[in-house]
Amino acid sequence: MLSYHSLLIDDEQQEKSVGCDFLQLHRTIFGPEDNLAEKDIESLVYQIVNKPRNLLLHLQRIFACYQQNRPEQLYAAFVDFFSLLAGKGRSLARRMLNGARGRLNDEQLETLQLYLKGQWIGYLPVNTYSVLAQDLVGTPLLIEKNDNEREDYDxxxxxxxxxxxxxxxxxxxxxxxxxxxxxxxxxxxxxxxxxxxxxxxxxxxxxxxxxxxxxxxxxxxxxxxxxxxxxxxxx
The missing domain is CATH 1.25.40 (Serine Threonine Protein Phosphatase 5, Tetratricopeptide repeat)
Structure with a gap:
């Protein structure tokens, strides 16, 4: 049985709508207990470290960082999210990035946009908030597999x-x-x-x-x- 939820607005709407609309229109993917304005980002990061292939956790982290106006953590959340996708799902990645672009600085936004267009040469730069890279800066984006997350994410x-x-x-x-x-x-x-x-x-x-x-x-x-x-x- 397929289940349907509202996650993201279409591309045309996104060009016109950033800011609060990015959050208010798509909360149906989260449970009623999720208050992303007060969501503990550190808790989300901890969960991602233990279950790095849980797509919902990555989306929650991006929304929480956006809503709390944490640009450095938001950039790191996107880097980790893109490393999970591993080149797949570019449509979803672009929609998320378009919605959150108002919280990223020009350099961060340009880097992520070039990556999605396949024009970024080398590895995405990471910062101290990135958790899915082996080291902190300038290293390949590799997911550290938890003992309970051994299966290929195909x-x-x-x-x-x-x-x-x-x-x-x-x-x-x-x-x-x-x-x-x-x-x-x-x-x-x-x-x-x-x-x-x-x-x-x-x-x-x-x-x-x-x-x-x-x-x-x-x-x-x-x-x-x-x-x-x-x-x-x-x-």
Whole structure:
């Protein structure tokens, strides 16, 4: 069962809306007990150290740092968040950065924007508040894996996080990318097909199905079933 929550406004709205709107419009992803104006950032950081792959903790940290006007900690939160994404989910990353840009200085904002555009050469600079780097300054961004966090944080897991926060386009984009790299991954195919069906996105399904057939991918039966479903609606 897919669950839907409001997380982020669209790109056009973001260009017009920063400041309090960034927080007020998206609080539904957090529980009613979450008061981000008083959220203990240190507690969030501690939780991230123990569960570095928990997407919600990273989002809460960014919101809390923004609301409490902690620019250095906010920058560090973005660096750690981007290291979690590891180049995936750029749409979500851009939306978060657009919403928080008013709390970052020009250098911080430019660095993060260049990174998202793929134009930053080398590693993102970190500061004393960054927790997912091996050392503090000028080092590769590597996630320190907790004993309870040994599993790879793969395409499927991250896509399911996006689904949880209603980022369905980002989830489909990520799964399609994953399918190109792992064409025989049945669970990934099944999740992608479910999204096509739920979003009624026939055009996207057709494009991916044609590409998979052209590449002779080993497809699960769900592709033919969804093909019949879309064809049947036209009769």
């Amino acid at each position: 395409y499927l897991n991250l896509a399911r996080d996006y689904i949880e926060y209603s980022q369905l386009d980002s989830a489909m984009e990520l799964l399609e990318e994953g399918m190109e790299k792992f064409p025989s991954w049945e669970d990934l195919q099944a999740q992608l097909l479910e999204l096509y069906r739920v979003t009624d996105n026939e055009n996207r399904f057709r494009a991916m199905y044609a590409s998979a057939l052209n590449n002779n991918n080993d497809l699960i039966s769900g592709w033919k079933q969804l093909d019949h479903y879309f064809n049947g609606r036209k009769k």
